[in-house]
Amino acid sequence: MSETAPTDGTNGVSGAELRLEDVVKKYPGQKTPAVESLSLTIPAGEIVAFVGPSGCGKTTSLKMINRLIEPTSGTIRIDGQDVREDSATSLRRKIGYVIQGGSLFPHMSVASNVAVVPKMLGWDKQRIADRSDELLDLVGLDPDRYRDRYPRELSGGQQQRVGVARGLAADPPVILMDEPFGAVDPITRQRLQDELISIQRELRKTIVCVTHDIDEAIKLGDRILILQEGARIAQYDTPEAILAAPASDFVADFVGSGSTLKQLSLTRVRALELSQPTTATVGEDTGPVVRRAEAAGDDAVVVLDDRDRPVAWPWLRQVRSNDRVRSSPRENLVTLDEAATLNDALDTMLTAAHSKVIVTGDRDRYLGVIDFEAVTEHMRKTEREAAEREAAEGGSTDG
Amino acid sequence: MGEFIAERWDLIAFNALQHANLVLQAVLVATVVAIAVAVVVDRFRALEPVANTVSAIGLTIPSFALVGLLLPLTMIGALTAFLCVAFYAALPVLRNAVVGFAQVDETLIESARGVGMSELGVLLRVRLPLAWPVIHAGVRTSVQMSMGVAAIAAYVLGPGLGGYIFTGLTQAGGTNAINYAVVGTVGIVVVALLADLLMLLLGRLTISKGIRA
Numbered sequence: 226m227s228e229t230a231p232t233d234g235t236n237g238v239s240g241a242e243l244r245l246e247d248v249v250k251k252y253p254g255q256k257t258p259a260v261e262s263l264s265l266t267i268p269a270g271e272i273v274a275f276v277g278p279s280g281c282g283k284t285t286s287l288k289m290i291n292r293l294i295e296p297t298s299g300t301i302r303i304d305g306q307d308v309r310e311d312s313a314t315s316l317r318r319k320i321g322y323v324i325q326g327g328s329l330f331p332h333m334s335v336a337s338n339v340a341v342v343p344k345m346l347g348w349d350k351q352r353i354a355d356r357s358d359e360l361l362d363l364v365g366l367d368p369d370r371y372r373d374r375y376p377r378e379l380s381g382g383q384q385q386r387v388g389v390a391r392g393l394a395a396d397p398p399v400i401l402m403d404e405p406f407g408a409v410d411p412i413t414r415q416r417l418q419d420e421l422i423s424i425q426r427e428l429r430k431t432i433v434c435v436t437h438d439i440d441e442a443i444k445l446g447d448r449i450l451i452l453q454e455g456a457r458i459a460q461y462d463t464p465e466a467i468l469a470a471p472a473s474d475f476v477a478d479f480v481g482s483g484s485t486l487k488q489l490s491l492t493r494v495r496a497l498e499l500s501q502p503t504t505a506t507v508g509e510d511t512g513p514v515v516r517r518a519e520a521a522g523d524d525a526v527v528v529l530d531d532r533d534r535p536v537a538w539p540w541l542r543q544v545r546s547n548d549r550v551r552s553s554p555r556e557n558l559v560t561l562d563e564a565a566t567l568n569d570a571l572d573t574m575l576t577a578a579h580s581k582v583i584v585t586g587d588r589d590r591y592l593g594v595i596d597f598e599a600v601t602e603h604m605r606k607t608e609r610e611a612a613e614r615e616a617a618e619g620g621s622t623d624g
Numbered sequence: 625m626g627e628f629i630a631e632r633w634d635l636i637a638f639n640a641l642q643h644a645n646l647v648l649q650a651v652l653v654a655t656v657v658a659i660a661v662a663v664v665v666d667r668f669r670a671l672e673p674v675a676n677t678v679s680a681i682g683l684t685i686p687s688f689a690l691v692g693l694l695l696p697l698t699m700i701g702a703l704t705a706f707l708c709v710a711f712y713a714a715l716p717v718l719r720n721a722v723v724g725f726a727q728v729d730e731t732l733i734e735s736a737r738g739v740g741m742s743e744l745g746v747l748l749r750v751r752l753p754l755a756w757p758v759i760h761a762g763v764r765t766s767v768q769m770s771m772g773v774a775a776i777a778a779y780v781l782g783p784g785l786g787g788y789i790f791t792g793l794t795q796a797g798g799t800n801a802i803n804y805a806v807v808g809t810v811g812i813v814v815v816a817l818l819a820d821l822l823m824l825l826l827g828r829l830t831i832s833k834g835i836r837a
Contacts (some may be wrong), residue, residue, distance in 0.1 A: 291738060293734065293738055314741065315740065315743050316739045316740075317737070317738060317739060318739070318740035319740075322735065322738035322739055324731070324734075324735055328731055328732060330732065330736070330749075330750060330754075331732075331754070331832075331834050331835050332753045332754055332832035332834045332835045333834065334834070341739055341741075342739050345739075345740060345741065345745070375832075375833060375834030375835075376834060377834060377835075391739070399782040401738075460780060513680070514637060536786070545746035
C-alpha cells in the first residue's frame with residue numbers, strides 16, 4: 226500500500242479506536258427512542274458486526290458515527306476526538322462508507338467513483354489515478370479492464386467490489402458498512418466476505434458492519450454486537466464467546482442453537498492442513514508438468530499466473546492436449562480465501578467439479594487445496610471433543 | 625418564388641440567424657431560471673403542485689395575449705420579444721426539472737453525503753447530472769416551442785423570421801403576400817430542425833454514457 230495512514234506501530238493497525246458514550250437518538254413525535262443509550266468501545270483495527278432484528282436501531286447507530294443522523298445526546302469519539310469538532314462533510318471524508326449494492330454513482334466511471342473522496346481532498350491527478358488502480362486491483366478487478374466502465378456494465382458483485390474500493394479510497398482509519406453484501410447472491414456474497422477478510426488482514430482498519438445475518442456477523446466480526454429494540458446491548462463479545470455462552474434467551478434464539486454445524490462457521494480454512502498438488506505456471510511446457518503430476522499421483526494441475534494467483538485447474542488429460550500450459554480468465558475459477566469458514570468450504574465443494582477447492586491468501590496468492598475428507602475429519606474431531614466435554618460436565622445443560 | 629428568395633437571400637439569412645439567436649438566448653436564460661426554481665421546489669416538496677400548476681396554466685396563455693400584456697410594461701422592441709419567448713421556454717424545462725430531480729434515487733443522495741459531499745457538491749455532481757437527461761429533454765421541447773413563440777413575438781418588432789409572416793398577413797391579396805408567409809414559415813421550420821439537431825448533439829456530449837438510454 227502506498228497510501229497507508231500513520232500506524233500506531235503495533236501490528237500495522239491503521240484503524241482508530243471508536244468510542245460511543247451514552248449515545249441517544251430520539252425522533253420527535255416518537256414515544257420510545259430509536260437508540261436508548263448506547264455505550265460501546267470498538268478497539269482499533271477490529272471488525273465489529275452490529276446485528277439484531279430489523280428496527281433494533283443498528284443502522285441508526287451506524288449512521289450517527291458519520292453524522293448522517295445527529296445524536297440527540299451523547300458523544301462519539303474517534304481516537305479520542307469528538308466527531309462534532311469537525312464539520313460533517315470533512316468528518317465523512319475521513320470515514321469510509323460502504324452501503325448495500327455499492328450505491329455507485331451511475332453517471333461516473335468506475336475509476337471516478339473510486340476517486341470521489343480523493344478528488345474532494347484535492348489530491349493531484351496522477352496520485353488519484355494510481356490510487357484507484359491500486360484499489361481496483363486490491364478488490365480483485367483488473368484496472369485496465371474495468372476502470373473506464375460504468376456501473377451498469379458491471380455485475381452486482383463487481384459493483385459491490387467497487388463500492389468497497391470507494392470506501393477505502395482515501396485510506397480512512399474507520400470504515401462503516403451498512404448491509405454491504407445484502408444485494409448479491411449467496412456465492413458472490415461468500416466470495417466478497419472472503420475478500421473483505423483478506424483485505425482487512427492487510428489493512429487492519431476499524432470496521433463497523435451492520436448486518437441482519439448472524440452467519441455473516443460470525444464470519445466477519447472480531448466481535449459481535451447483538452442489539453435488541455432501542456439499540457440495547459444484548460451481548461457484545463467475540464463470536465466464539467457468544468456461541469459458547471449466549472448472555473440471554475434473546476441471544477440464544479437469535480444465534481440459533483450452538484450445534485456442530487454452527488461451529489463450522491467458526492472454523493477458518495487456514496486451521497486445517499492444506500494439500501499441495503502439482504502446480505504449473507502459465508506458458509510453461511506441459512511435458513515436465515505432466516511428468517511431475519504423474520509422479521505425485523495427481524489427476525489435475527493448479528495453474529498459477531505470474532503473480533502466483535490460481536487461474537485454472539485443468540484435468541491432466543486437458544493439460545496433455547496442449548503444448549503449453551494455458552490460462553483462462555481468473556474470474557471463472559472458484560477459490561476460497563484462507564479466512565473462509567468450513568461452512569463456505571463445504572458449500573463450494575458441493576458445487577465444484579473436483580470436490581476440492583483451491584485456497585488463496587493475500588491478494589489471491591495460492592496457498593494449497595482443501596478437500597472434503599479434511600473437513601469431515603475436522604467435523605468428527607470437533608464433535609468427539611464436544612461429546613467428551615459434555616460427558617465431563619455431566620450433560621447438565623440442554624444447549 | 626425562387627427569384628423572391630434570391631433577391632432577399634442576405635436579409636433572409638440574417639433574419640434566420642436573428643431568430644435562432646433570440647431563441648437561443650431566451651432558452652438559455654429560461655433554463656437557468658427554471659433549474660434554480662426546480663432546486664427550490666425539490667427542497668420544499670409542498671411546492672411541487674404549485675410548480676406543476678404554474679407550468680400547466682402558463683402554457684395555456686396564448687402567446688399573442690402575453691405580447692399584449694407585456695407591451696405597456698416593456699414597450700415595442702426586442703426586450704418584449706425576449707421576455708415573451710423566455711417565459712414560455714421556462715415552462716417545459718421547469719416541469720421536467722422538477723420530475724428529473726424527484727427521480728434521483730434517495731439512497732444515492734445519502735451515499736453522496738455519506739462520502740462527504742457538501743450540499744452544493746451533491747447538487748452539482750450527483751443531482752444535476754442524474755436529472756440532466758430529463759431536463760435536457762425539456763430544453764429540447766422548449767427550443768422547438770420557442771421557435772413558434774418567437775414568430776409571434778415579431779409582432780412587437782422583435783427580431784427574426786416572424787416579421788415575414790406578419791408582412792404576408794398585412795399584404796394579403798398582394799403579389800408577394802404568399803411568398804412572405806411561405807419564406808417566414810419554411811424558414812422557421814428549417815431553423816427549428818437545425819436547432820433540434822444541435823440539441824441532439826448537445827445531449828450526446830453532455831449526458832453521461834453511464835445513464836444514456
